[in-house]
Amino acid sequence: MCGGMFKLSEGQELDGLPAKLVTWLDGKDDQSPIRPPQATRQEFEHLLHYIYGEWQSPPYPLDYLIAVLKLSSQWDMAQGRAFAVYNLKQIEKDLPPALRLKLGRIYDLDEWLLPAFHALVFTPLVKLTPQDLHWLGLSAYSLVARVREKAEAERKTLAFIPPSMDDIKIPECTRHEQCIKNWNDLWVSKVGKRVLHPNQIFALKFWQIPHVLEKLDLSGIFKKCGEAVVAKALASGAFEREELLVGQAFQYLLLNVPLEDKHIML
Numbered sequence: 001m002c003g004g005m006f007k008l009s010e011g012q013e014l015d016g017l018p019a020k021l022v023t024w025l026d027g028k029d030d031q032s033p034i035r036p037p038q039a040t041r042q043e044f045e046h047l048l049h050y051i052y053g054e055w056q057s058p059p060y061p062l063d064y065l066i067a068v069l070k071l072s073s074q075w076d077m078a079q080g081r082a083f084a085v086y087n088l089k090q091i092e093k094d095l096p097p098a099l100r101l102k103l104g105r106i107y108d109l110d111e112w113l114l115p116a117f118h119a120l121v122f123t124p125l126v127k128l129t130p131q132d133l134h135w136l137g138l139s140a141y142s143l144v145a146r147v148r149e150k151a152e153a154e155r156k157t158l159a160f161i162p163p164s165m166d167d168i169k170i171p172e173c174t175r176h177e178q179c180i181k182n183w184n185d186l187w188v189s190k191v192g193k194r195v196l197h198p199n200q201i202f203a204l205k206f207w208q209i210p211h212v213l214e215k216l217d218l219s220g221i222f223k224k225c226g227e228a229v230v231a232k233a234l235a236s237g238a239f240e241r242e243e244l245l246v247g248q249a250f251q252y253l254l255l256n257v258p259l260e261d262k263h264i265m266l
């Protein structure tokens, strides 16, 4: 790809080698190869291809985009970085959340971070591959596992314990025991079971519950009792807890869980 222009060092990983000044002799022959600092031969070739190669239509290979992102970020090449970021965003949905999180943290792609972390928390742990674990690192993986456990406990509590109707006293209601029973049944069937759906993709998220409550058929409950318990549930802040939990863990990740290594293994 670039053989006609430069002779690259045959060294495998060039990370950690002392950077040396490129002289006019470097790259001229095998005795004086160019040794780009903090770059592998393959990454440097990808960058040269981006700069000097013939234009090719997207989609581009992932390792190519990551190499251009890495080296152009490292060497302040704004156009190369913009090219890589733009094209990575085009294939964003195909990138596993663990990879998005890692790329986002290394290369300051801030808008990827929270959605990727969020997706990881709500991905069943058994579905995380060894590669996901490698991208995450042990500390981030353990944080994700702990948040999942807490979120699971929150879901069970919310599903099995309906917002209480006991303290709602509407003088006109003459069969309040019936209101309480119907409300509890309604909650478990319309909210509880859906929150605990075994497939996370279909499970009702806490933030979606207010929409469900708005459309709930409260016909088995005295109207004012039903309205009062829904209003109480909405005002309790309970449906924000899940997002709050993920948000707090995300902040903890950024502040306290350093990246274990910056190498992206594909």
Ligand SMILES: [Zn+2]
Residues within 6 Å of the ligand: 170, 173, 174, 175, 176, 177, 179, 180, 222, 225
């Ligand atoms: Zn009632």
